[in-house]
Amino acid sequence: MPGECEHVSCGSKEKVWMPHYYQGRERGLKPHPYCAECGLIKNLSSEKPRRIGFYVNIITSLKDDFRMAQAQIRLMALDMEKSDFEDQYGMDRHQQEELFIEIVQKYAKVPDWALRRFF
Numbered sequence: 642m643p644g645e646c647e648h649v650s651c652g653s654k655e656k657v658w659m660p661h662y663y664q665g666r667e668r669g670l671k672p673h674p675y676c677a678e679c680g681l682i683k684n685l686s687s688e689k690p691r692r693i694g695f696y697v698n699i700i701t702s703l704k705d706d707f708r709m710a711q712a713q714i715r716l717m718a719l720d721m722e723k724s725d726f727e728d729q730y731g732m733d734r735h736q737q738e739e740l741f742i743e744i745v746q747k748y749a750k751v752p753d754w755a756l757r758r759f760f
């Protein structure tokens with residue numbers, strides 16, 4: 642189940658070499674610790690994920706322009722809650738933004754640019 646793991650980092654000898662991303666761009670390889678419990682690889686970006694509320698505010702401000710019903714917004718918020726959206730261990734801000742756009746466009750016709758101008 643997502644969101645249930647407390648995340649315990651593996652020992653320093655066991656790190657895995659993975660591409661490191663900054664502002665959505667690959668910046669070479671870096672040793673990443675991973676969770677010994679669920680296997681999730683730790684995000685090393687300094688850009689920590691935002692709270693779900695930040696994204697719900699974006700949708701709410703676009704509600705009238707893109708004719709979204711309150712029920713659609715509720716579904717989007719629910720999807721964010723179910724997807725480890727605020728997971729500080731594994732999620733970085735860029736991944737979160739991409740996931741947010743995906744979730745919004747699943748329920749409403751809102752173009753990328755209308756969402757990206759808030760990031």
Ligand SMILES: [Zn+2]
Pocket residue numbers: 646647648649676677678679680681
């Ligand atoms: Zn874990």
